[in-house]
Amino acid sequence: MVRPMKFDRNAAIDTALQTIWRDGYGEASVKSLSATLGITRSSFYNAFGSREALFKLVLERYITVIPEAELFALSKDDPLSPALTRVVRKACQVRGNDPERRGCLAANAIAEILPTEDAAGEVVRELALATLSHLEKLVEWAKDRGEVDQTAVSRDLALAIHGMIMGLNLQSKFVVDASELWRSARTSLKALGLLSEVA
Numbered sequence: 001m002v003r004p005m006k007f008d009r010n011a012a013i014d015t016a017l018q019t020i021w022r023d024g025y026g027e028a029s030v031k032s033l034s035a036t037l038g039i040t041r042s043s044f045y046n047a048f049g050s051r052e053a054l055f056k057l058v059l060e061r062y063i064t065v066i067p068e069a070e071l072f073a074l075s076k077d078d079p080l081s082p083a084l085t086r087v088v089r090k091a092c093q094v095r096g097n098d099p100e101r102r103g104c105l106a107a108n109a110i111a112e113i114l115p116t117e118d119a120a121g122e123v124v125r126e127l128a129l130a131t132l133s134h135l136e137k138l139v140e141w142a143k144d145r146g147e148v149d150q151t152a153v154s155r156d157l158a159l160a161i162h163g164m165i166m167g168l169n170l171q172s173k174f175v176v177d178a179s180e181l182w183r184s185a186r187t188s189l190k191a192l193g194l195l196s197e198v199a
Helices: 009-023 030-037 041-048 051-062 080-096 105-113 119-144 154-171 178-191
Strands: none
Touching (some): 009 030, 009 051, 009 105, 030 041, 030 051, 041 051, 080 119, 080 154, 105 119, 105 154, 119 154
């Protein structure tokens, strides 16, 4: 008797990530995801509990592999400007060289799902607010090191950085030249006083 193949949960999360990134969360029903993963709907619920729970796993996986992940690995002693410049430049390259013009999965989800109050909306909102809070912490550290003007309002600068990255991800859906994306981002970083020429 042939034994059934063991279900690979990690591979399933990666497959769901690619599917949702390409098609959007709204198209990723339990039925369609189950079919894509080659499992029954009951197996889907046994493995993940709900579509929203899988979506949370997908976003958690996604934010570990994007250029912006470097920002979450910074310590209190790491200069912000070189890291931010490096991350944004890499994001321009990644987004600008994506033939499918998918943009950023997290940014896409924010635009598609919010401001709904359902479980998926809560997942996206929590991720966005956590990212914003982390950026605020990075700015505070930069102020402590004298890298950022002491009179700067940390929350305001964090909002501006977050808005710049979000705008870049949206812009990458129609600006197809990575160098042009970088010119846009470079102008924003310079205006924010966070451009590093040596990054």
